[in-house]
Amino acid sequence: MEKEKRVLTGEHFIQGDIACAEGAISVGCNFFAGYPITPASEIAERMSERQPCLGGTFIQMEDEIASITAVLGASWAGAKAMTATSGPGIALMLENIGLGIMMESPCVIVNVQRGSPSTGLPTLWGQADMMQARWGTHGDYRIIALCPNSPQELYDLTIKGFNLSEKYRVPVFIMTDAVVGHMTEKVIIPKEEDIEIYPRRYTTLSPKEYLPYKPEADLVPQIIKAGDGYRIHTTGLTHDERGYPVMSAECQKKLVSRLIDKILNNLDDIIIVEEKDMDDAEVVVISYGITSRVVIPTIQKARENGIKVGSFRLITAWPFPGEKIRELSERVKGFVVPEINCGQMVREVERHSKCSDKVELVPHTGGDIHDPDTIYEAIMKVAKS
Amino acid sequence: MVENHPMEPFLRTDRIPHIWCPGCGIGTTVNAFANAIKKCGISLDKVCIVSGIGCTGRVAGYLNLDSFHTTHGRAVPFATGLKLANPELHVFVFSGDGDLFAIGGNHFIHAARRNIDIKVICVNNFIYGMTGGQLAPTTPLTAKTSTSPYGNKEQPFNLPYLAESSGAKFVARWTTYHVMQLTNAIIKALNKPGFCFIESVSPCPTVYARKNRLGTGLEIMKFFKENTRREKGVSTRDIGIDFQKEFIVGNFVDI
Ligand SMILES: Cc1ncc(C[n+]2csc(CCOP(=O)(O)OP(=O)(O)O)c2C)c(N)n1
Ligand code: SF4
Numbered sequence: 001m002e003k004e005k006r007v008l009t010g011e012h013f014i015q016g017d018i019a020c021a022e023g024a025i026s027v028g029c030n031f032f033a034g035y036p037i038t039p040a041s042e043i044a045e046r047m048s049e050r051q052p053c054l055g056g057t058f059i060q061m062e063d064e065i066a067s068i069t070a071v072l073g074a075s076w077a078g079a080k081a082m083t084a085t086s087g088p089g090i091a092l093m094l095e096n097i098g099l100g101i102m103m104e105s106p107c108v109i110v111n112v113q114r115g116s117p118s119t120g121l122p123t124l125w126g127q128a129d130m131m132q133a134r135w136g137t138h139g140d141y142r143i144i145a146l147c148p149n150s151p152q153e154l155y156d157l158t159i160k161g162f163n164l165s166e167k168y169r170v171p172v173f174i175m176t177d178a179v180v181g182h183m184t185e186k187v188i189i190p191k192e193e194d195i196e197i198y199p200r201r202y203t204t205l206s207p208k209e210y211l212p213y214k215p216e217a218d219l220v221p222q223i224i225k226a227g228d229g230y231r232i233h234t235t236g237l238t239h240d241e242r243g244y245p246v247m248s249a250e251c252q253k254k255l256v257s258r259l260i261d262k263i264l265n266n267l268d269d270i271i272i273v274e275e276k277d278m279d280d281a282e283v284v285v286i287s288y289g290i291t292s293r294v295v296i297p298t299i300q301k302a303r304e305n306g307i308k309v310g311s312f313r314l315i316t317a318w319p320f321p322g323e324k325i326r327e328l329s330e331r332v333k334g335f336v337v338p339e340i341n342c343g344q345m346v347r348e349v350e351r352h353s354k355c356s357d358k359v360e361l362v363p364h365t366g367g368d369i370h371d372p373d374t375i376y377e378a379i380m381k382v383a384k385s
Numbered sequence: 386m387v388e389n390h391p392m393e394p395f396l397r398t399d400r401i402p403h404i405w406c407p408g409c410g411i412g413t414t415v416n417a418f419a420n421a422i423k424k425c426g427i428s429l430d431k432v433c434i435v436s437g438i439g440c441t442g443r444v445a446g447y448l449n450l451d452s453f454h455t456t457h458g459r460a461v462p463f464a465t466g467l468k469l470a471n472p473e474l475h476v477f478v479f480s481g482d483g484d485l486f487a488i489g490g491n492h493f494i495h496a497a498r499r500n501i502d503i504k505v506i507c508v509n510n511f512i513y514g515m516t517g518g519q520l521a522p523t524t525p526l527t528a529k530t531s532t533s534p535y536g537n538k539e540q541p542f543n544l545p546y547l548a549e550s551s552g553a554k555f556v557a558r559w560t561t562y563h564v565m566q567l568t569n570a571i572i573k574a575l576n577k578p579g580f581c582f583i584e585s586v587s588p589c590p591t592v593y594a595r596k597n598r599l600g601t602g603l604e605i606m607k608f609f610k611e612n613t614r615r616e617k618g619v620s621t622r623d624i625g626i627d628f629q630k631e632f633i634v635g636n637f638v639d640i
Contacts, residue, residue, distance in 0.1 A: 031470050057469045062495040066462035069455065073435070073466025076453065077474065081466070099456050226451040226467055227474050229430040233397065233446055235454035244400060245446060245454075 003053040007192040016151040016181040017042035017084075020110055020174065021050065023158030024082050026195050029108070030056035031079035033070040035063055035089060038122040039178040040112040043084035064089035068096045068109065075105040076234070078200070078225035080162060084110035086178075087129045088119065090136065097171055098137035099236045101259065104169035104213075104221065106200065108161045111173060112181040115366035125178035126366030127289055128341035133173045134318050140256055142263035144270060145173035145318040147288040151185045157315070163198035164270060168262055169220050175317060177340070179290040179369065200225075207231065213255075214241040219262035263319055272315040273324065277303065281310030282333045283382045286325075286349055288314040290369060291338050298372045298379070307383045317345060322352035334358030334382035338375045340366050358382070394429070395419040397449050404443055408602020410561035410587020411441050414508050415448070417564050417585070418479070421571035432475045435464040437484035440514040440589075441507075444479040458488030461496045464503045472502070475575065482509040482523040486542055490522070497551035497580045504574045504581045507544065510589035511626075518592030525628035529596045543625035544584045549638045554579035556621065556638035560586040562609040563634060570636055577639075586626075586634075599629070 002008070007026045014022070021043045024032075032047035034040075044060065051058040057074070061067040067083045074081040085093070090111050100107055113129050115121025133145045144164050148154040158174055165172040203210050203222035212232040215221050221241075224230040237245035238252045263270065277299060278284070287295045292313045302309045312328070314321070325348075329335070335358060337346040342363045350356040360378045364370050390396075396419075405411050422432060429450055436445035438457035445452040451474075455463045460478045468476040478485075485493055485507050496503065512530055513519040519532040523544065527536040548556045555577045557570035567585055574581035588594060588605035599605055612631040624633040 031466070033466065059465070059469060061462060061465075062491055065459065066465070066492050066495070069459040069462035070466035070469070072455075073453070073463035073468075074470035075466070076451075077467045077470035079466075079470035081470070095456055096459060099459075103453075225471075226433050227431050227471055231430065231449055231451055233452045233454070235446065236456055237454065242399075244397075 003050065006054055007195065008189050009191050010189060012187045012189060013184060014151060014187050015042060015184050016154045016176065017112065018046050019151040019155040019187045020084070020158050020176070020181070021046035022189060023155040024108065024162065025050055025054065026189065027080070027159040027162040027197055029080045029082050029162065030054070031071065031074040031081040032057070032083065033059045033061050033067040033074070033081070034083050034085065035061055035067050037086045037089050039114055039181050040084045040086050040110065042181070043110060064092040065096060068093040068100070071107050072096065072100050072103065072105045075107045076226050082108040082110065084112065086112050086114045087116045087132070090129060090132060094137045098139060098141070100171040101137065101141045101143070102236045103234045105171070106165040106169055107171050108158065108165055109171055109173050110158070111175050113175065113177040121367045123178065124367040125290065126340050127177055127291065128344065128366060130175065130317060130341065130344040133175055140260065142260050143173060143318050144168065144170060144263065144316070145175045147175050147314055147317050148180060149289050149292045150180060151183060152187045154180060155187050155189065159195060163196060166198045166200055167220070168266065169201070169223065170263065173318070175289065177290050211241045212243040213239060215258060219258050219265060267319055270316060270319060271321045273321055274313040274315055276311040278310035278312065280308050282308040283336060283379050284310050284312050284328055284332050285336045285338070285375065285379065286312045286314065286345070287338055288317055288345065291340060294370045294372055295338065295375060298375045301376060302379050307379060309379050309383070314345065320348045322348065325349055325352040326354065329353040329355065329358065334360060334385060336360045336362060336375065336378040336382055338362035338364070338370050338378070340364045340369065392416065392419050395422065395449055397447055400447055403447055405440060406591040408588060408590040409440070410510065410585065410589070411444065411508050413561040413564060414506065414567065414585040414587060415444055417567040418477070418506065418571055420568045421575065424568070425572055425575050427475060427575070431473060432477065433467055434477050434479055435460045435467065436478070437480040437489060438515070439481035439484045441479065441481035442484060442515070458484055459492065460484065461489055461492040461503070461505065465496055465501050468501060468503050476503045478503055478505040480507065481514065482507055482511070482544070483513045483521045486544065487522045494547070494551040497548060497553045497582070500552060500554065500579045502578055502580065504583070506571065506583045506585060508585050508587045509544065510587045510593055512589055512593040514589050514592055518596055525626055528628045531596065541626070543621065545582070545624060545637050546621040548582035549621045552580065553582045553638060554640045555581035557636040558584040558586065558624070559634050560609040560613060561588065562606050562613070566634070573636065573639065
């Protein structure tokens with residue numbers, strides 16, 4: 001590794017966690033604050049090795065609360081900032097993820113999910129933090145969460161995550177898991193000039209004209225960085241376009257609606273799904289992350305046995321592609337939803353499906369991946385219904 | 386002709402009147418801060434202020450600087466991120482004793498240990514003002530609060546001692562009676578690279594004084610005047626504050 005090179009263009013055989021760190025660095029991440037936790041520590045370790053050689057900052061904070069808060073501070077100083085942890089760390093970060101949403105601070109939060117609740121299975125995997133990402137911090141909001149299923153995708157989606165967080169000024173979750181984070185596979189890092197970088201939406205207005213929370217047409221306000229002479233105020237309190245606290249239901253409505261609508265109005269831009277064998281599908285398996293890799297051979301087996309089954313993979317988990325599920329539910333027999341939890345994303349599928357009795361959950365409490373037979377049986381059950 | 390107030394360039398005048406009670410020491414501390422910045426002649430564009438939550442937490446909202454009103458206890462890590470990502474900034478944390486030393490205590494000692502180049506100003510009013518007068522980690526023994534109605538039984542923090550032993554490079558304690566000294570201490574901190582801590586002991590006439598029958602803001606200032614002294618070479622270990630007893634003020638650490 002040439003330590004001083006930002007983009008390590010070429011073919012590598014690396015761990016998912018390392019690919020995640022490299023994706024962040026490739027897109028310009030120059031600030032990382034974190035606290036060690038299995039199975040995410042390798043991301044911090046890689047950052048501690050790389051950032052100092054690139055003129056960036058790595059800091060190991062005293063806990064995850066400090067980590068996310070330092071990330072927000074760095075973001076306001078103009079840095080592209082990231083933190084990485086697992087479920088227990090996210091639990092500590094939640095209040096300040098809300099601050100990030102309210103201040104509209106671009107940043108990326110990686111959750112390498114492990115078995116849970118509590119300390120759970122530190123070295124083994126799970127997918128049980130999906131609803132935590134969506135609803136964990138208090139209040140009403142929308143969040144963006146991406147679900148890679150390979151080291152290559154951890155690289156690619158970390159780049160995508162940074163770009164979305166800049167574009168929509170919202171913290172973005174990368175929801176991976178201990179399998180993908182610790183698996184070693186081929187990762188192709190493109191040429192520097194081929195990497196898409198969405199620049200920070202710095203204002204073109206003068207300090208006199210500028211209002212920190214006045215939205216543009218897509219409902220996202222332009223931003224500044226500390227020290228540029230704009231002398232802005234920003235707060236976690238409900239605020240007006242000047243950023244000043246206003247304690248009223250009207251201001252609350254205006255602000256909270258905008259924070260939600262800036263995501264909801266741009267679903268087509270944010271939502272990525274991968275569809276396979278869907279044209280004639282009568283049964284659709286909806287999966288994400290590591291589970292999607294068990295689904296593919298299972299679908300092949302079912303196809304060989306004459307079952308018309310397709311795969312619908314959530315690359316974006318939040319916002320959820322509800323409209324797409326509604327459309328599908330009008331033409332397919334039903335859905336099979338395997339996930340390494342006792343039923344989280346399946347609730348979204350049920351909620352959007354025209355008949356929720358067509359939805360078959362294949363739960364797993366974590367620590368292992370699904371036995372393909374359990375998914376196969378669910379496919380057969382729906383196919384015969 | 387009405388002359389502009391000398392502090393006007395420092396304030397978001399469109400946010401005045403502020404929320405603080407008459408006789409509260411927060412405004413006096415803000416005034417000392419603004420004077421210090423003015424005397425140093427540094428560009429206001431490069432000064433950032435970070436607050437947590439509380440009456441003192443509202444300071445960020447009134448200063449015409451890049452100002453960040455964060456969450457309860459988290460001003461110090463936010464300031465750490467700001468400073469590390471742009472070392473050109475002069476980063477001040479302005480918050481209450483509960484914010485900085487109860488919920489935020491761990492961040493304080495670690496920022497001091499790391500010698501992060503931020504300046505922390507704590508308005509110590511011995512109580513949680515904003516939430517209506519509950520026990521703080523600085524409440525003196527026997528003092529009454531709404532959650533220690535029979536008198537506080539817990540040993541309070543001695544803030545300068547805590548700051549020094551955590552590694553702070555400059556440590557001072559003054560009261561809102563000592564406006565000049567407080568201002569000078571802030572100037573010293575500004576000119577000193579590294580983690581600096583200033584405690585501003587302040588009256589909270591509305592909750593602390595009322596619960597302990599200490600009188601008006603003015604009477605508390607009089608108490609500060611008559612019951613504080615400086616002691617050359619004193620160790621921070623020996624300057625804890627007892628309920629309504631004389632206490633020591635000064636610049637204790639200046640490395
Ligand atoms: C996580 C969290 N817990 C509790 C609160 C409620 N709260 C707001 S301010 C405050 C205490 C403020 O006391 P202090 O820091 O001493 O500041 P003062 O109001 O006295 O200036 C508390 C407990 C909160 N905002 N957030
Ligand atoms: S409650 Fe106390 S600390 Fe808060 S503004 Fe009033 S006097 Fe000041």
